[in-house]
Amino acid sequence: MQLKPIAQQVVAIVGASSGIGREAALRFAQRGAKVVVSARSESGLASLVNEIHQLGGEATAVTADVSVFEQVQAIADKAVATYGRLDTWVHSSATGVFAPFEQVTPEEFNRVIDVTLMGQVYGAMVALPHLKREGQGALIHISSMEGRRALPLQSPYSCAKHGVEGFLESLRVELQHEGSGVSVTSIKPAVINTPFYNNGLTKLGVKPTGIPPYYEPSLVVDAILYTAEHPTRDFIVGDVGKVLDVLQRVSPSLVDSLLVLTGFKGQKTDELKSADAPNNLYEPVAEHDRIEGDFGNLTIPSVTDWFDRHPALGWGVAGTVGAAVLALLANQASGGKS
Secondary structure, three states, rough: OOOOOOOOOOOEOOOOHHHHHHHHHHHHOOOOOEEEEEEHHHHHHHHHHHHHHHOOOOEEEEEOOOOOOOHHHHHHHHHHHHHHHOOOEEOOOOOHHHHHHOOHHHHHHHHHHHHHHHHHHHHHHHEEEEEEOOOOEEEEEEEHHHOOHHHHHOOOOOOOOOHHHHHHHHHHHHHHOOOOOOEEEEEEEOOOOOOOOOOOOOOOOEEOOOOOEOHHHHHHHHHHHHHHOOOOOOOEEEEEHHHHHHHHHHHHHHHHHHHHHHHHHHEEEEEEEOOOOOOOOOOOOOOHHOOOOOHHHOOOOOOOHHOOOOOHHHHHHHHHHHHHHHHHHHHHHHOOOO
8 A cells, every 4th residue: 555755645634733733733744745734723723824834834724623523524625625635634633531430421421422532433434535536545543542451530531542443443444345545543642741631621639640651742743644654553652552552462450450559649640620620621722722731851752663663673672572561570470579
């Protein structure tokens, strides 16, 4: 399967006003792609398009709520009306609720599903006919390691991301059966330093956090750019994500135990925050229209991502990671004694 060079692509990026989507839009434009950016935040999109134009790039914006099919359809229609076609669809929009399951209302749970799962479904529905018409293209969906391993205090988000994984697996096989030239990629980031933790509705009494360590959004964008040119089934971003993936396959009960120890305190900061504080469950929060979140001091580099983007060297690093995981499991089995 061949995909066009980025400089020749028309790319739609959904969830582009902040975080991963915002940096992806800037990087695609810098590489010469024509970009259509979408989010609920009109002011965030306006500042993004202005920044792209200042860099000499081409961009247009569509304000849309991904929980409404017709508004998602408008994104694809705008891309084709403005630039004549669509080559790559990047879907990054998501929202979450941080709370014990018993404190989540039906309406809140449904809203997370509508945005974080159904928005991705709608994106594929509207993009796929245009990609098929071109004879090739890429559907790139930003999932999460929570699509492989759910976390406590995030049941709606974990549920949505598991749904994304099931949906993409089904769609991918259907397209393979057709002999389609459309690539379907699930990008599964570990904990990333974006405004996601500022934006989420919290009922924890404090500002939520991911379980450290964090990785920079640029790592996820590197994976997006790579998969826009190189058909890839799955791309886990972050060394810790790859270790978690192996541990979950080897011993889910071990991961249960680890999360009992770390998954509750590890998702809480010391900063008080009420459930009434601004959040993006139903409306955008303009002050969070930026790429990075508040946890830059907790970010670390990731080694394995570079090898995943250079697969000729990937087997060596896979062996290294495997050895590290086995060593960790052996250490756990011996009660942590060295």
